[in-house]
Amino acid sequence: MSDDDSSRPFLVKAAHIAEMPGLAKSHFLSPKAQRVNKLLGDGAGLTGFGFHIITVEPGQLTTVHYLHHHEDECVNVLEGEAMALIGDEEYPIGPGGFIACRKGACLSLS
Numbered sequence: 001m002s003d004d005d006s007s008r009p010f011l012v013k014a015a016h017i018a019e020m021p022g023l024a025k026s027h028f029l030s031p032k033a034q035r036v037n038k039l040l041g042d043g044a045g046l047t048g049f050g051f052h053i054i055t056v057e058p059g060q061l062t063t064v065h066y067l068h069h070h071e072d073e074c075v076n077v078l079e080g081e082a083m084a085l086i087g088d089e090e091y092p093i094g095p096g097g098f099i100a101c102r103k104g105a106c107l108s109l110s
Helices: 014-019
Strands: 023-027 030-039 052-055 073-076 082-086 089-093 098-101 106-109
Touching: 073 106, 082 098
Parallel strands: none
Antiparallel strands: 023 030, 030 052, 073 098, 082 089, 082 106
């Protein structure tokens, strides 16, 4: 391996993730979508893939119902319950649930 950072693997340990303060913000498409975002991909040095831990308090929205034109999106629920709206269909999702939403499909969680 060289000394160039782009050639070495990056590791973000659980203790570091737990200590990350996260960024409290509203989603740019909806001020009602309040959440705390931890940018794990950035912390691990990724430049072509985003990976986030997003905390949404009960009763808050994750975003408006929208679609990604150029990339797929996936969601893994760590705790709590939500209703996933994918296209025009609703699906309950809870801890351990995983959603894979292909580009061009609309997704939102409430």
